[in-house]
Amino acid sequence: MSTYQTSKDRMAEKIAAFSKFGDLGNGGITRLSLSEPALAARAELKRRCEALGMTVTSDDIGNIYATWPGTEDLPRFVMGSHLDSVRSGGNYDGVYGVLSSLEAAETIITDGIKLRHPLTVMVWTNEEGARFEPAMMSSGIVMGKWTKEKMFAVVETGGTVTFGEALEASGWIGDGKNRLNPQDYCAYFEPHIEQGPVLEEEGLQIGVVEGVVGMVNYDIILEGVSSHAGTTPQHYRKDALRAASKTILDLWDKLGAIAPDLVFTTGEIHVKPNIHTVVPNYVKFSLDARHRDMAVLAQVVKVIEELPKDVYGCKLSYEEHWGRKTIEFDAQLLGFVEEATKALGYSYKKMYSGAGHDAQYVSEMLPAVMIFIPSKDGLSHTVVEYSSPEQCHEGANVLLNALIAADAAL
């Protein structure tokens, strides 16, 4: 099988060019959704797409669609990700998916590769949720997870501007008819950095992403009695932080025994009164657990339900929060990605995404798939987030060849 190549230099130039939008001067960026640097990045993308002869439109949530026509009247292929970042984020999470899609399109256009299907490079508005919660806001609106009215009223974190106001001011509000839909589009590809250490640790070039793992989220609460550090003998104490510490270690023991690839995190903790001279009477901590097999997550829930209700004299309770079922990406698109990877001679593994992505919502409406490239030290959402020019190039090559294979088959 012959393969096509994107340009490594052009790919690297794109990453370098977009890293100026929100540049913090320390290797990272802050490019919150619809902020000035985010709008500058959008304008630059539009300029580049139009220079290639693509037609750029947007929908009523500011999602961008830059389209190159196909040779036949067929539904479009769409590929992309997001341009916004978290505060003190890096130059790869999100933007790599947009720029590798642009690089694939640029190769097709400038190399004169004829595709039967039209090809759209897409940008999702506000994937991170760092300025306007929740994350994956606009793909969630398009898929009917939440209403546009409710989301437009969301006020920015730490500020006063609503999402609707910021969108209005951006000039990017387009026609609602332009929204991604299953009539006009037939396949969605999202390249992304892994955001985890697996590919790097295993020395692999590509992750062929089979889906997004399911998750459960709980708060676990320990209630004890607050008392004076100097005057309360240890055996009288009902110390909620001691009880929380015991519970965290118990969760590591019990959840760790369920499945080797179950991931679980106690990332957030709140302690009251949190004064060094007072025994804590209240601790709440989060538990986030993810696995592709919902039966494994059911075992996680069972462990939580069976936690002892009394820990060192403190009352244990829990609250269930949001969760999601495992999302399976489209088997046929997955096949195109895997075959392209093999044909290019890249080492790879089939894996699930632990993080959420717009692709998971899209997959409810269209066949969708993701392509991962390695993340240095598994890091993302940080200024040191990094994937090498080679890795970025390889991901774009996989996308390009998967598109060509899909175009022939669909």
Add this chain to the structure above:
Amino acid sequence: MSTYQTSKDRMAEKIAAFSKFGDLGNGGITRLSLSEPALAARAELKRRCEALGMTVTSDDIGNIYATWPGTEDLPRFVMGSHLDSVRSGGNYDGVYGVLSSLEAAETIITDGIKLRHPLTVMVWTNEEGARFEPAMMSSGIVMGKWTKEKMFAVVETGGTVTFGEALEASGWIGDGKNRLNPQDYCAYFEPHIEQGPVLEEEGLQIGVVEGVVGMVNYDIILEGVSSHAGTTPQHYRKDALRAASKTILDLWDKLGAIAPDLVFTTGEIHVKPNIHTVVPNYVKFSLDARHRDMAVLAQVVKVIEELPKDVYGCKLSYEEHWGRKTIEFDAQLLGFVEEATKALGYSYKKMYSGAGHDAQYVSEMLPAVMIFIPSKDGLSHTVVEYSSPEQCHEGANVLLNALIAADAAL
């Protein structure tokens, strides 16, 4: 041995009267140092002392001295505590020491009990440190722990007013020559609530306080690596909160084995980034340990020094903060308090204070002693802080009889 009695009704009336200053309507008070309710309480105290014929002065830090003359030209006995409270505090911590001292003085004056020594009821400015840090500010200034200039420049927590400005505005700045000193005074008595559960649990009426236990304070720091909750397999993780949980439980095991009456507390914890989807990379928690035997505290330090430096892949380090040596109160004054307690037929135990009090600073300059009454459920610094009218009365009786015994002996 014949004993004298204060008035239980008058003692109860005093507690009730002063509970109006800063009343929160829920059984507790907020009477921050030099706030409007604190100044109202000071004015009421002054009014009552002057009505009894006492002479009221203040020193240059606003400490109040209300004096009743003795029959001979001898140094004075001084007794008291503080009128300020923490935010959402109760009607006993501090104010009980002032009001039981006033009740003892009132009994001596109105019953015509002749004492050879002059008698001073004293109020320390800003014991709690809840508005202006640190705690025990003015006794610390008088004993030379810190300079007046530095303390006057302290800005209120959460506000803009300095301690010096608040003091100036209070009208309570007097002559620096009025400060407590070892020429004009020869004995210091401080009644206080226990702030712990021991007397109540053991069914005792009085704590004869032998001193204030020594303490050490450390911050213990765990540094790991922050990574994404969904994408980082458990065995790659260096989770600082897991490591902190392990360390807290290890400290309970190791410190708990040193001495049954050692108290230690991990009351304050800070976690970064403290986001539910991110593995914590940094945890700092406090360790406060107290015991009367400095050799026991040396063992605590050894345990901290010998903590493993690597906990689940996280680097453990520690920072030593303030500490204090055990303060031993004056043996002769202690004898007067114990004999008075016995003579009154009250059950008691000799004990150390776990909390800090102005008396600990005073003891460096003058013979000093404290008298504890029980705290319901061991609680203080809370609106439900409570000691019964009987308990308040018994403490005042011990003070009165100890004063009379000291007057005869000194």
